[in-house]
Structure formats: C-alpha cells, structure tokens
Amino acid sequence: MLRFATAAEMRRWAETTQREGKTIGLVPTMGALHHGHASLMRAARADCDRVVVSLFVNPTQFGPHEDFARYPRMLDADRALCEAAGVDVLFVPTVEELYPPGAQTLVDVGALGSVLCGVSRPGHFRGVATVVTKLFAIVNPHRAYFGQKDYQQTVVIRRLVIDLQLGVEVVVCPTVREPDGLAASSRNAYLSPDERRQAVALSAALAEATRLIAAGERSARKIREALGVILGGHPAARVEYVALVDPDTLEPVERLAGRVVVALAVWVGNTRLIDNEVITVSDA
C-alpha cells in the first residue's frame, strides 16, 4: 500500500494510473475508520482497478465549538484496516497541504446545506463541499464512495458533482449497523457505556417509522410525534430534529407519497448522533 502526504505526489500517481487506462475509486474519510468505512472500501475494490482512501480531519467542516480538536485520530489502526481491505493508496495530507497559507476559496452548496444538520451546523456542508472538491481535483477519481448514514452529505455531494461538472460517479453505500441497530460512526467512541445503550433509540425510532408507514400512516406529523415518544423514553437522548423530507430536495414532506427520508439528529449525552432511513411509500 502506497502512502502520500502531498497533493503533488497524489496527483502524479493518479495521472499515471489514468494514463494506463486504470479506473480509480476514492473513499474520502476523516479516519477513525470502522466497518462502515470498510464496506465503502470493499465496494470500491469490487468496482475499480485502484482504490484510494483519503484520511483528513477537515477543519472547515467543524464549527468553532465542535469536536475538531478531540475528533479521534488513530493512524496506525486506520492504516491496518486499509491494508486489510486491499487499498492501494492512502492519502494523508496535512491541513496546510489542503489549505495553503492565504486559502480563502469556499464551495457553497446553497439551500441544500442549510437545512437539517445545516441548521445547527452552519458552514458544515460548505466545508464538506470545499474539501471534496479539492480531493476530487487532486485524485480525479472515476467513482467516489460515501455512506448513506450521512444522507444530507450524499445529496450535497451529488449536487456538487452535477453543478461543478466534476465528472465523478457518486456511489452511496448502505449504512452499516452494530448488532443492536446503532449506525456505525467514529463518534460512537465518545459514548459512555450507559449512553451507548441508550443510543439504540435512533435506530429504534427509524424502525418504528418504517413500521408505521408499512401500516398505512401517511401523516409526517403523526410519525414525528411517535418517534418523539420513543426518543423521549431514553433520558440521555435530546432530540435536535426528527424530519421527513424529500430524498432529492431535502424539503419537508407533510403527506407521504413515493419515497421519503426519515432523518434524525439526536444528542446522547454530549455526543451528537445522526441516522436516517429511506422508505418507499407503497401506493396501496
């Protein structure tokens, strides 16, 4: 497995690889890799001739009071996971490499970045779009892999790729879950044992949404209320939002039809967790 720290080395390798007619799959990560990331790497490994994983804790997607400084960093373990997944290249740039002195250009994705998680995290998706644009420019991958767990991020990146004509196929892989249903996330490491038990509230609420919709419920308000009851039953949980939105526009849905995303952001203790389910509403 190769490892590059500079954009110049990474770009040179990618250009040579492309000139040989090889396809490149990119898995952009912030490190602290778990089996959710591993599933993205497996998908890339199956689809592409070469697999690149970037590890970069991107400062511009964290707010001033968020967890940038304490975000888990564990390069040795990450490297071992990538090696085991058959990754060809690890790209591990420094902050100065991706944000050179004087850097001030930002990629803004408009309204898609200001709803849902964008309400409490203003600038978050601008930071995501900015760093993904840079990574795509450096690696110029054929395909890039993202987890459905970060649903809004996948919508933002699909939009970004269309709007800026980046010519990358965005592949969204299913959320990977722990045995009790909790979505895999690097931030799960912040949870105390008790919080970890209560964190199952999110996936339990999504399961209830699926059940209600299958049983014929079509009112978003009623589903939100039912999920609020489930989440409220976990004393460590504090709801940031429970939303039912259009899968493409992220606009709120009131009367369900077609496909809907049920999206949650819930604080469990001092840890902010998100989860979602895309549900097809039958016309019966």
Place this chain on the structure above:
Amino acid sequence: MLRFATAAEMRRWAETTQREGKTIGLVPTMGALHHGHASLMRAARADCDRVVVSLFVNPTQFGPHEDFARYPRMLDADRALCEAAGVDVLFVPTVEELYPPGAQTLVDVGALGSVLCGVSRPGHFRGVATVVTKLFAIVNPHRAYFGQKDYQQTVVIRRLVIDLQLGVEVVVCPTVREPDGLAASSRNAYLSPDERRQAVALSAALAEATRLIAAGERSARKIREALGVILGGHPAARVEYVALVDPDTLEPVERLAGRVVVALAVWVGNTRLIDNEVITVSDA
C-alpha cells in the same frame, strides 16, 4: 477545428487527448473575440499540443442591471478568428449545459472578490470562479490563458487554482492595446465615436502613473489625485475607482515600494471600462 456543445463530448475529447500524452491549453472567453483574445490563443498554440477555446457568456458573473442580455454575441466571426489562430476545439455550451436545472453550487473566493471591481459588482468574481471551476473540471487543461487587462480576475483565478488544488498552470498574457492605447475589450464596441476618443483617458492616466513613479513619486494619494485630474479632463468619463494595490493581495498601498498595480474602472458614457498597469518601483 472541432466544435462541442456538451460537457460530455468536451470531456471525452479531453480525456482521450490526455491519454495520448498531449498537453491541452484552454482559453476561456465570453466570445466577441478581438486581438486580445487572439494573443491568448497564440500563446496557448506556442505552449501546448492542443488548444481549446471556450465561448460562453456566463450569466452568474453579471449583476441584475448589467449587460448580460446585450453582451455582443457573434459566433460566426468568433469561429473564423479561432480557425485563423489554429485552435483545435471550440467549446460552446448552452447556459443549461453549464447550469443544469437546480444548480445552486457557487465558488466563493472571499475577500479577493469583494474589493476593486467587486465593490460595484458584488457576486461577479464568484460567478467567474464558479464557471472557471466548471470549465477546468470539464477540460482539465494543463494551462489556461487570461489577459492582464482583467487583473483582479487573474488574481482570483490564481487563488482559486491554489485553494481548490485544480492543478492548472495559469498563464497571464500582456494587455493588448489599440494604437491610441485603449485596452482591447469586447465592451469597446459599445462606445460611440466621441466616447471612443475619450476612452483613451484610461491608458493616458496609466501612462502618467508610470511617469510619476519613474520620477520618484511614492505617495499613492498624490498619484491618485494626478490621475483624477487627467480623467476629469474627459467630460464623458466618470471615475468608479483609481486604486494602487498590492499585486498579490489587492490590498491598498499608500507608500509605494516593490511592485504596485495601478488599477482603474471608469465609465465612459454608459460603458464601464477597466485597465491597469503593474509597475515595479525602483529602490533608488
């Protein structure tokens, strides 16, 4: 000369050309080509294996009361000029091609875009940065050519390329002038014969700045005042700004040292003209 209207065709040609190991030079234009553009094409022709010229009047870089609708469009003449300059590919996308339905992503270059021309044209450089990012993503050129006449634009694009890691060499070519000194510009076509005569005020003012600095003047204020007198002697001219700024940061300079850009924006009748000179201040 090939001609493409879609991003997909343009990208396919560029990828094939690159796989053959050929270098590509891009000259982004809004059409209404003149000998300033021709000099950019000649430079690209000399440096690169293949030369692409894009013709696209970019709506996002025009303000709501600016001249987007009446900007000169003359595709036949433009095509002939490109053919004569030995251009390999004309890329002439529609607005819908570069701004697909629902497009909302914008590339913001921060403070560099809000000074000088950015004061009266808010959003202009965001529009420029956005469309240039798209063109670079589609064509993926080795080099891109811009005229020094649009000095602030060249600074913005250099910054954009560094910040977003676009991997394109930005080549800035000298301003091409008419025999009386007027900088070549598509907007010169708007001038009445009398305005055309008075438009020489801009280059005359820049010549006076060069003379004053050579004579030892180091006060930006005094130079601005002297230029104001010259411009004020032309009744059709109305000054928007006369600025002496740092060539890299575009920040105002008060005491001259090193290199300085003298930049002007002047309305002549209903036509807004810009011009500039980069002057090296001797230490004598």
